[in-house]
Amino acid sequence: MNESLEKYPPNFIRSIIERDIADGKNSGAVITRFPPEPNGYLHIGHAKAICLNFGMAKDFDGTTYLRFDDTNPLKEKVEYMEAIKKDITWLGFEWREVRHASDYFEQLHNFAVRFIKDGKAYVDSLTADEIRAYRGTLTAPGKNSPHRDRSVEENLDMFARMRAGEFPDGEHVLRLKIDMAAPNINMRDPTIYRIRHTEHHQTGDAWCIYPMYDYTHCLSDSLEGITHSLCDIGFEDHRPLYDWVLDELAMNAHPQQIEFSRLNLQYTMMSKRKLKLLVDEGIVDGWDDPRLPTIAGLRRRGYTPESIRDFCRRIGVTKSDNNVELALLESCLRENLEATAPRVMGVIDPVKVVITNYEEGQVENLTSANHPKDESMGTRSVPFTRELYIDRADFREEANRKYKRLVSGSEVRLRNAYVIRADEVIKNDGDEIVEIRCTFDPDTLGKNPEGRKVRGVIHWVSAPHSLQAEIRLYEPLFTDDFPDASDKDYHDLINPNSVTIRQGFVEQSLESSEAGKQLQFEREGYFCLDSNDSKPDKLVFNRTVGLRDTWAKIEKR
RNA sequence: UGGGGUGUCGCCAAGUGGUAAGGCACAAGGUUUUGAUCCUUGCAUGCGCAGGUUCGAAUCCUGCCACCCCAGCCA
Numbered sequence: 285m286n287e288s289l290e291k292y293p294p295n296f297i298r299s300i301i302e303r304d305i306a307d308g309k310n311s312g313a314v315i316t317r318f319p320p321e322p323n324g325y326l327h328i329g330h331a332k333a334i335c336l337n338f339g340m341a342k343d344f345d346g347t348t349y350l351r352f353d354d355t356n357p358l359k360e361k362v363e364y365m366e367a368i369k370k371d372i373t374w375l376g377f378e379w380r381e382v383r384h385a386s387d388y389f390e391q392l393h394n395f396a397v398r399f400i401k402d403g404k405a406y407v408d409s410l411t412a413d414e415i416r417a418y419r420g421t422l423t424a425p426g427k428n429s430p431h432r433d434r435s436v437e438e439n440l441d442m443f444a445r446m447r448a449g450e451f452p453d454g455e456h457v458l459r460l461k462i463d464m465a466a467p468n469i470n471m472r473d474p475t476i477y478r479i480r481h482t483e484h485h486q487t488g489d490a491w492c493i494y495p496m497y498d499y500t501h502c503l504s505d506s507l508e509g510i511t512h513s514l515c516d517i518g519f520e521d522h523r524p525l526y527d528w529v530l531d532e533l534a535m536n537a538h539p540q541q542i543e544f545s546r547l548n549l550q551y552t553m554m555s556k557r558k559l560k561l562l563v564d565e566g567i568v569d570g571w572d573d574p575r576l577p578t579i580a581g582l583r584r585r586g587y588t589p590e591s592i593r594d595f596c597r598r599i600g601v602t603k604s605d606n607n608v609e610l611a612l613l614e615s616c617l618r619e620n621l622e623a624t625a626p627r628v629m630g631v632i633d634p635v636k637v638v639i640t641n642y643e644e645g646q647v648e649n650l651t652s653a654n655h656p657k658d659e660s661m662g663t664r665s666v667p668f669t670r671e672l673y674i675d676r677a678d679f680r681e682e683a684n685r686k687y688k689r690l691v692s693g694s695e696v697r698l699r700n701a702y703v704i705r706a707d708e709v710i711k712n713d714g715d716e717i718v719e720i721r722c723t724f725d726p727d728t729l730g731k732n733p734e735g736r737k738v739r740g741v742i743h744w745v746s747a748p749h750s751l752q753a754e755i756r757l758y759e760p761l762f763t764d765d766f767p768d769a770s771d772k773d774y775h776d777l778i779n780p781n782s783v784t785i786r787q788g789f790v791e792q793s794l795e796s797s798e799a800g801k802q803l804q805f806e807r808e809g810y811f812c813l814d815s816n817d818s819k820p821d822k823l824v825f826n827r828t829v830g831l832r833d834t835w836a837k838i839e840k841r
Numbered sequence: 842u843g844g845g846g847u848g849u850c851g852c853c854a855a856g857u858g859g860u861a862a863g864g865c866a867c868a869a870g871g872u873u874u875u876g877a878u879c880c881u882u883g884c885a886u887g888c889g890c891a892g893g894u895u896c897g898a899a900u901c902c903u904g905c906c907a908c909c910c911c912a913g914c915c916a
Contacts, residue, residue, distance in 0.1 A: 423843045467844045478914035521845045807875045835876040
């Protein structure tokens with residue numbers, strides 16, 4: 285993929301950065317950060333943020349920090365941090381440095397003490413419920429806490445004792461003293477520290493008070509010298525608080541927070557909380573289940589980093605609500621795989637074909653191109669024998685002229701091999717076809733027969749040489765196109781056919797295929813070996829995505 | 842009902858006062874030993890609605906309308 289093509293097309297964030305550079309703001313530097321909380325796996329919505337943060341910085345010769353927003357030890361795990369790093373790297377991005385919000389705990393604490401000394405923060409001893417009641421509502425102003433006017437000395441003393449562990453969880457909090465009547469609820473004396481007697485995955489038992497997001501994020505950004513702090517639109521009305529904290533502290537660096545809208549993708553959900561439920565309830569196979577929109581799931585399914593980056597570029601960056609069609613993601617995938625995936629043959633729903641005029645025991649090694657347009661991908665040898673498998677959908681006893689496959693009494697081309705004619709059908713007691721007896725025309729290898737036109741081409745494998753394989757076909761996990769927006773419980777929206785298991789046969793050359801390597805099963809779609817379940821003696825393939833299927837559309841009419 | 846946002850083709854999205862890019866999807870045709878790919882063509886007298894300013898408005902002004910987000914000691 286061309287470097288310049290990888291650049292983001294025009295968008296409002298790019299415009300802001302360009303203007304800042306032109307104005308000489310930040311001496312022309314562009315420093316961004318990707319700040320995930322390690323409380324779950326990354327999904328395609330995060331990919332949008334990753335591509336934006338890393339991509340934008342790269343486009344302007346800037347750099348990007350990976351910062352774990354680890355201010356809530358109750359929900360976070362090192363396992364998630366490792367998974368996040370792996371996913372970002374796999375997507376093709378390099379961070380300048382890994383940081384943690386917890387790296388700044390000491391500085392954050394010092395700033396808090398400064399706020400107290402300046403009379404701009406106080407220890408509140410109301411319960412959580414009382415704080416909520418005092419906050420007021422969307423339309424009614426809040427009331428001042430009775431503890432709001434504690435003296436600086438008392439606040440200092442109590443905050444020190446909070447840190448020293450003298451109080452149980454929930455007994456006190458530290459709040460900023462702003463304005464309980466502010467129309468923006470985020471400005472009604474936000475809580476910035478709470479007591480949590482919990483071990484932290486990075487700082488161990490060094491702390492029993494932990495700073496909250498709004499307070500931590502802006503200061504972490506400032507301390508790192510972030511120039512453009514890109515976040516999702518949910519934080520738009522937190523921006524006044526972001527700016528307030530930095531202004532009150534007169535921080536040297538005051539990053540600019542810019543909000544963009546989250547990705548909404550058809551037939552899936554992006555909420556980390558709900559994804560975790562799907563995993564915890566066993567509705568899916570784990571965070572890397574190929575039906576999930578997680579980066580790990582997409583990877584296991586067979587998606588490529590290039591296709592995901594391309595997708596993120598094509599969906600653009602705006603502040604408007606969006607409902608992106610799955611077809612766009614799939615189109616990016618197919619475009620990438622069309623060019624890069626070697627072709628092979630695999631039969632998903634096999635039925636036996638016997639070529640009655642082909643000598644028993646004979647084996648011809650036919651040469652097949654690995655790609656129809658890219659000769660550099662080379663060729664491979666595919667064995668042809670008397671007994672083959674073809675797909676059930678590629679044979680009909682009767683059909684009209686639109687059907688261009690094998691029909692009783694007529695001919696079809698076997699891909700990369702001969703033209704055959706169907707002579708006889710053998711069925712079992714259940715009226716199910718068990719064998720199709722055919723004859724082949726030996727003069728049709730690499731050339732068209734004389735005097736007649738053969739319209740169809742179907743794929744096949746040699747019965748004695750092919751390898752048995754489990755093939756997993758996927759459909760969307762949800763039946764509703766935007767399950768997150770549905771009124772119904774998500775359990776009632778699960779697609780019962782989200783995975784279909786088939787026992788098929790694939791050509792011999794796949795014996796040594798590696799997990800995750802993309803292949804095209806000709807006429808079927810793109811597949812890869814499952815990284816978790818495939819074994820040398822039990823191959824398991826995931827269908828990443830099917831080929832565009834014009835025939836299915838015609839047939840539907 | 843307070844505050845903050847958003848409204849350009851079925852979906853995404855450029856556009857920043859000079860007469861509606863592009864992609865996906867869809868449709869029609871051509872090539873083809875993948876009903877794939879590729880190629881060609883078509884697809885908004887119109888930019889939430891109504892007024893106004895202007896020679897000229899998706900872009901500026903006014904007033905409406907619709908939708909989304911916010912009341913964690915989560916991020």
